[in-house]
Amino acid sequence: MDRRKIEKITASLATILLFFTMLGVIFFIADQIFNWDIFPPNVEKVLGFILISCIAIIVSSVLVNVMLNLSLIALNSEEFIEEMKTHERRPKKS
DSSP, X not given: OOHHHHHHHHHHHHHHHHHHHHHHHHHHHHHHHHXXXXXXXXXXXXXXXXXXXXXXXXXXXXXXHHHHHHHHHHHHHHHHHHHHHHHHHSOOOO
């Protein structure tokens, strides 16, 4: 699979899940502050599990993006160093 495609997929997945996770956190905080009791306890447990699962997926997506970008930086820096070495070896024109 292409590196750019993986990066796009993981970044989009992390962004979408982060949006829905933050909405869930806002509702959870409002539920706790105002004692709304929106969901029964069993449903709250399931939603809590889903929330924690989304956070785990977000963290892993961000880590995949970081690893891909670090490897890309390493490859580009190697190419840059090689280019600088070949540029220094060329005789200067006077």
